[in-house]
Each structure stands twice: as structure tokens, then as C-alpha cells.
Amino acid sequence: MAFKDFGARFMSRVMAYYLQQQSRELHILVATSGDTGGAVALGFYQVPGIQVTILYPSGKVSPVQELQLTGLGKNIRALEVEGSFDDCQRLVKEAFLDEDLNRRYFLSSANSINIARLIPQAFYYIHAVAQLRRQGDDRPVVFSVPSGNFGNLTAGLIARRMGVPVGHLVASTNINDVVPEYLEQGVFRPRASRQTLSNAMDVGNPSNFARMLDLFHSDARAMAAAITGYRFSDAQTLAAMEDLYDETGYLMCPHTAVAYLGLGRYLDQFPARAVSGVFLATAHPCKFPEVYSEEIRQSIAKPGQLQGLEGRSKQATIMSTRYADFKDWFTGHSSERS
């Protein structure tokens, strides 16, 4: 129920393929604010030779997201951390830097810094352009991408490098706007993230920005010629979700709404509609019930995928924010390299 599922599942199968030749077990460690963990859990579920440990902040993920993280069991283990997403991230980073732990265990990450998650996402763009062309629409295609770590947008840049006619890109963000600011001013100023309704995009130092810079040879003007950045407030996001729902019955998640707003603003420059616009939808609205009015919340149809999860019970281990506690638990519950 999120675009990350596609990349995570591809990555899990690639890893399993290369693990076949080895006898050691691979440990995936991942910190999540909600969506990444669900995609990784479902993508790696029952993949042989791989154990997954997901760290999520207690009380800060939605009920559907929590069920995706904690309901599967088997090779998917959830740690409910008594702290923030940043605490989860810090524990994972400390583990990757811990020489003793890395000597004893074969560790890997599963976030969008991993190229195996970006390559499959490039196919979203190919698929969208192909659908338009099949409908006889030959106009240049503008894509608006709701962005946090900019993995999805970088996948669009990769698609373009592969020769897909991806036209202009719109980098749509919430108030965590370091990339729109860079596109306007040519200066990159990473900073602490601020909390918003579109919380999967609350990123203050996007991990794929380095890749974007590389693709444009660090030329800010060249990047700005290909990508336009816009930022939107929570109030604008809420209004967009409600307006589109009232007009058409189509309900967007708050992240998707940011992309919808960005596309609208960009297309305003082309009243004659000389270009075709696509905004990327990134998650199912049922994951974010708390952002909608009571009336809209009642109307969200439960997707079939949820039925498989609903009978399951939450299995999670409560964890403090201290690295020593995490390491104790991990070494007591994981098999070492052979």
C-alpha cells in the first residue's frame, strides 16, 4: 500500500538470489517512521537466509502501519523504541559503525540509499509514459514527485538517463524544503526536520541529494533547468485533499496531495496545456486515518491487502533508546556469521 513496496520487494529478491551461494545469514536493520518498515517487512517476509529487524518509534506510527510492522513474525522482528524516529535511526547507524557487531554478524540496510530500491522505481515512470502514449497523448510529460529523501525523484532522473521521455520534474515537498531552496538559491542547507501531516517526507537532509548532484555534475543551474521545487503547508495539503475529494470522490494521502498541489502550480504556466501532467501517488489513505475529517475517514474503503493482516496480533519488543540495550537484545536473538 505504498510505492516503497515495489522497490523493497525487488531488493529482497535480488539479495536472496546472491545469498544462495553463501551459507551465512543476512541481517537487515532498518529504522522507520512508518512506511519504509512496512514495505521492508512485507517485501522480506519469509525470504530465506534473511532476518529483518525493524525499529519504530512507539506511538508515532498509525495503526495500519504498526500492524504491517509487527503482525507478520517469522523472520520479521519489530522493536518498539521508546523514543523518536531519530532515536531509531541513531541506533541503526551506531550498529553499522560497531566493529564488534559487524565482525560477528553480516549486516545490511534497506533504505533508499540502496540502489536496488531505486532501479525498480524507475519503471513507474516508464509505465506512466507508456500509458499516455497508448492513449495517443504525445505531449511532453511533467512529473510531480512528493519528496522526502528524494529516492523516487532520483529514480525519475535515472529513467530519463535510460532514455525514457521523462520531461520536466517537479520536486514537491512539505515545509521541509531544503531541495526547493537549493533549486531557487543554489545553496544546500541541511537542517533538522520539522513534523508535518505528510510525515514520510519530514526529512531535513535528503539522502539521495548526493546522487542528484552527481547526475547534474554539481551544477545547480542545470539541475534547476530540469527540476522545479515547490513547498506546501499542512493547511494547503488538507484543503487540497478535501477539495479533490469533494469534486471527484478521489481520496489522496497527504503525501500525494503535496504532489498534486505541485503539479497544479507548475501547470498553471501552461494554460494551453502543451504538456501532460502526472503526479505520483505514494500511499493508500487508510494508513493515515487521523488526518481526515470524521466524515471522510468513515468513507475510506479497506483494501483487500489489509484483510490478511487484520486477524494478526502485534508482536513487538519494547526497547529503550540506549545502544547497549539494543546490542544486548540483538546479540541474544541473532545467529552469528559462520
Ligand SMILES: *Cc1c(COP(=O)(O)O)cnc(C)c1O
Ligand atoms: C517515503 C515516502 C515518500 C517520499 O519518498 P522519497 O523517495 O523518500 O522522496 C513520499 N510519500 C510516502 C507515502 C512515503 O512513504
